[in-house]
Amino acid sequence: MKKISQITPHSVGTKAYNLHLIQKDGLRVPTFSVFSFDLFQSEEVQDFFTKQQEQYDNGEYSLDEFSQVLQEMVIDFFSREDFQVIDTFQSEQIGKEFSVRSSANVEDAAAASFAGQFTTKLFVPVSDLVAAIQASLLSLYQPSALSYYFDHQLTVGEVQLYVIVQEMIQGELSGVYFTANPQGLLNEHLIVVGEGVGSGIVEDRVATTMVTIHPEEQLSYFETTDQSPIITNEQQHLLTQMATQIMTLFGPYMDIEFTFRENELYVLQARPITKMSPEPSVILDNSNIVESYPVTTTPLTFSFIQEAYSSIFRGLAKRLLKNDEKTLAAFEPTFQQMIAQSNSRVYYQINNWYKLLQLLPFSKKVIPIWQEMLGVQTPQITDSVQISKFTHLKIMGRMMKSFVQAPSEMQQLEREFDQIFAYFNQNYHANASFDELYELFEQIKDQILAKWDVTLVNDLYAFIYTGILKKVHSTEAVQAEIAGIEQIESMKPVIELNKIIASIQKIENQDYRSLIQQLKSTDVQEFLVTNEHSLTKSIQQFILLFGDRAPEELKLETPTFRSQPQRLIQLIQQQLTLPIGTTVVEKPTTTHRTNFVLRWMRKRALLGIKYRESSRLNRTRIYGMMRLIFVTMGERLVEQKCLQQLDDVFYLTMSELFTLSKTQQAMQAEINQRKQKHLVDRQLPAFSRFVFTNQPFEKYPQNINQESVGNMTAQLQGIGCSQGIVRGQIIVVEDVQQMDVQQTYGKIIVTKMTDPGWVYLLTQAKGIIAEKGSLLSHTAIISRELGIPAVVNVQQATRQFKTNDWVEIDGQTGRIRRLKGENDKSELDDYSSKTK
Structure with missing residues (x-):
């Protein structure tokens, strides 16, 4: 045996060399020495390996027999080693304890970690070092290790072992830091910790806590099990600093073992996470969409918006591709996955957006503008479906035509939507049967989605002209003008409500004001139906036109003024306590350009924004109609005893909702589980981006931040x-x-x-x-x-x-x-x- 004094990439195994680099970089590593074996340099041993491998490959040995033959040979040759270097080492380290670890030349590679294959001995007295080293050496040829070699196309002759003899650190808290989630989430770090040394954690003998970190967002949470320990903020900071340093040394996706002793952090080993693809497959991003669907969203809402996004983007593709059925079919999986849900939160599947955006003419210019307008912070463009140059030219012509016609098409869409809205109000009634409600849903949905793709063209229209304005004029000026135009539709509900409140404040309406102020929530429904005052009719009209505009209005589970008018009365009651004049909304002033080109650009941009805002308000009304239909369907299902309570309807998908009345399938247990999961998901931080190596997956935390979720x-x-x-x-x-x-x-x-x-x-x-x-x-x-x-x-x-x-x-x-x-x-x- 030899003690290796000059550690190089080729003189020791990966594990030992990594420890050397970590120590050299200034991180604290327990003192260690690396030893090599003479037997691996022996021609006799190598010939023996070759011969025995051939016999095994020819079927002359079983795996167990092969293992036994090799281990017997190794014991024999190990006994011939020169142990003088170990004797010297022992004499210098009297009374100390060590850990003895393998450092094979094939170990800790990105493709194969050999985790758990070789023997590690802890708390080894200095007098027992030779026996511990022999055990590590023999583990090189145990059946499980041999099987692992053959699975990775290695022969026994290719594998050599070095041994690490390291000062044993009796840590109070130990664990592993993953710089990516090993299940396939690249931008998430995990720390798993438990009390004592690392072997207790790996062998599942102690309770562990898992800390989840998204470093870019500086958000984290921890999950406890039993009486598992909680790391302090200082400890977490030390660990993230250590991980950053190690990633700089070795790469982004590392598996790092550590321990704390007397608040000092020690690195025990670091290796790549095996079988981790470095390339993202699916990227979820909540830029912009989080504004429409903040916090968590129920299954009913998500299933509805998923179908809506799919239909609208399919409509946009048909607008551009016309009868090109082959290309449309190639894009069908993309249409189905424009959005995704992760732990009850809604995200864009950003890869698919880029695929469709690359269909557009001048996409290299358009995409940066789109990113800026939507607030996408980390561009990561993927390849699109390949189409011919001729198809590209046809798309360019069709897109330019749609672009020019966008304002007129939006105007037409508004007229048609008014007709749809009127049709709904005439045909919806609270006592409708389930089948009548379903038929109304289908009619409304088909009419709306048939032409709603023009809103995407108009969004692009608004984005591009606003982007051009920002290129040629000051950002502040453009923002001021945009803010002015946005209030045309966005502020209408506020302006109309202020008019109602101002009228109630008038002296001649003092009795009505007193009546409103004393009105109880339980009496609101009857009051709105029976009271004949003109202001009551104004309130009814407000609910009809703007009753769906509320915080989180695009979430079907959100109560609105239309679904719960008592909320509007409560708001009015609160507003009436304010001094007169405090609720007036002033119309913002806008600047006017003298330059003809800038005036023309401004007009185009504001026109696109105007229709974008009006379509948003109409979109809110769409969700209001859907909410009424679904809630009323829920009432019918409660009457049929298919649901226990009305709110259960939000924890069904649309397809489940539509079939439940007929099948009367027992779904209450699943609904209760979804409700519980939704409560747990709300406790998770709202991460803005997930980068998956494969398909997105859900988290199922059990104890978050020491709070039991039952x-x-x-x-x-x-x-x-x-x-x-x-x-x-x-x-x-x-x-x-x-x-x-x-x-x-x-x-x-x-x-x-x-x-x-x-x-x-x-x-x-x-x-x-x-x-x-x-x-x-x-x-x-x-x-x-x-x-x-x-x-x-x-x-x-x-x-x-x-x-x-x-x-x-x-x-x-x-x-x-x-x-x-x-x-x-x-x-x-x-x-x-x-x-x-």
């Missing part, structure tokens, strides 16, 4: 840590020593915890459920490497399940569903087809 429902829930959905029969493992792979073959293992020795059972299993665990536990690490679904942190799992029970587990969301049994096939097959 039981999610009867459906079991844990932490998903390895993606995939699997269904199968359970085997409860109380004693792993009594198990073999035949017993676990094709089963879903349920246990308290796992360690690296479980790898063979897991390779034969369909999935695993564990009572303990986190994203960095062996259960999680090995399951991800093997590609089998895993759910950890499931309380009392070994007591809640019995061997031979049937379940479905989702390793992404952490959800577990009980099944009736093997004969539950038709439902499962149908569910499977929907989830593909």
Whole structure:
């Protein structure tokens, strides 16, 4: 054996070299030495490896036999090593304890981490170093490690081991810092911490806390389990500083082990997160859309706006592509996913917006303007569907025609919308049957969506002319003029309400004012129907025209003046307590240009903005009509006892709502679960952007910021840590020593915890459920490497399940569903087809 004095990329394994660089960069690393073995330089050993590999490849050995042969050889050659360097080391370190870790030449690579494959020994007395080093060396040839080599096209002769002998740090708090979510979220950091040294956390012996951080937004939250520890602000700051430093050294996506001793932070090791694609696949961004759908949104609202966005953008594409069915078909997945929902919040699927924007003529000029107007902070343009130059020319002509005609088309759309609005008010009535309401919904929806794509053209019209104005004139002046025009429609409700309040304030209406001030919320509905005063009719007219304009008005679950007129009366009562004159809205002044070109540009910009504002108000009315239809449908469902209470309707999707009256499917348990999840989602920070390497996934936090959110429902829930959905029969493992792979073959293992020795059972299993665990536990690490679904942190799992029970587990969301049994096939097959 030799102690390596000059550490270079080629003289030691990746783990040791990384520690060297981290220490060199000024971070605190426990004192360590690296040792090499003479046996790897022996031709005799290499010849032996080659011969034995050939015999194994020819089927002369089983994997266990191959492992035994190699380990016996290694024991023999290890005994011939020169241990003088270890003897010297021991004499210099009397009384100390060490950790002994592997540093193989194939370890800690981005493509294969070898996590959990090699033996680490902690709290090793100096007198036991040789035995610990031998154990680390022998683990190089244990069956699980050999299987891992062959899965990654390696032979035993290619693998060499160096050993790290490191001062043992008895930390009070230890954990792992992931500089990306290993499930595939690139712009999210995770810290998992527990009390004591890291082995207790990885082996699921202690309760852990997970801290989620979005560094760019400086937002974070933590989830606790049992009596898990909470890191202080100072500790979190030290950890994020350390992570930034390590990312600078090695790259953006790192897995960093650390410990705190007496408030001093030590880095134990750092390696790339394996199987993490560095390229984003889906980017969710709430720029602009968060204004329409702030905070959280219910399933009914999201399903409606998803269909609306899909239809409108499909209409825009048809406007540009006409009868080009092939290109339209290529874009169909894009139309279906213009928006997405993550933890009850609405986002643009920004990739798909760029795809469609690239259809437009002069897209390289248009896109930056669009980004600026919508407030997109991080441009990340993806490739569009390829189309021919001839098609591009035709699109250019059609777009320019639509652009010129946008004001006249918007004017026509307003006239048609007025007719639709009048039709709704004539045909809607609170006692309508469910079928009548559905027919009204379809009529209104089809008429509105048929031509609403022109609003997108008008948005672009307004964006481009305003963008040009900002190029040729001062930003402040342009903003002032835009603000002036915006109030034409946006301020109409306020102006009209102020007129009502001013009239109520008049001396001749003193009795009416007294009546309004004393009116109770419970009496408002009857008052508005029976009172004949002209001001009451003004209030009724206000509700008809502007009753849908309210905070969060585009969320169907939001109460408005139309759905709850007592809110308007309460507002009037509050306004009446103010001094006269304080509610007057002054019309802003605007500047007028003398330059003809600037006047023309200004006129175009303000015209586009004018119609944009009017379409927004009409959009609010659309949502008001839909809200009335859906709420009334909810009333019918409550009457049919399909729903327990009216608010439950908002936790159905549109398709569920429309079919529930006929199928009367039992949905209350699912509704209750969605309600609970919605409450939990509201506690999460409102992150503005998610960058996924694959499809977006939901978070299912259980304890946020030490606040318990209670039981999610009867459906079991844990932490998903390895993606995939699997269904199968359970085997409860109380004693792993009594198990073999035949017993676990094709089963879903349920246990308290796992360690690296479980790898063979897991390779034969369909999935695993564990009572303990986190994203960095062996259960999680090995399951991800093997590609089998895993759910950890499931309380009392070994007591809640019995061997031979049937379940479905989702390793992404952490959800577990009980099944009736093997004969539950038709439902499962149908569910499977929907989830593909």
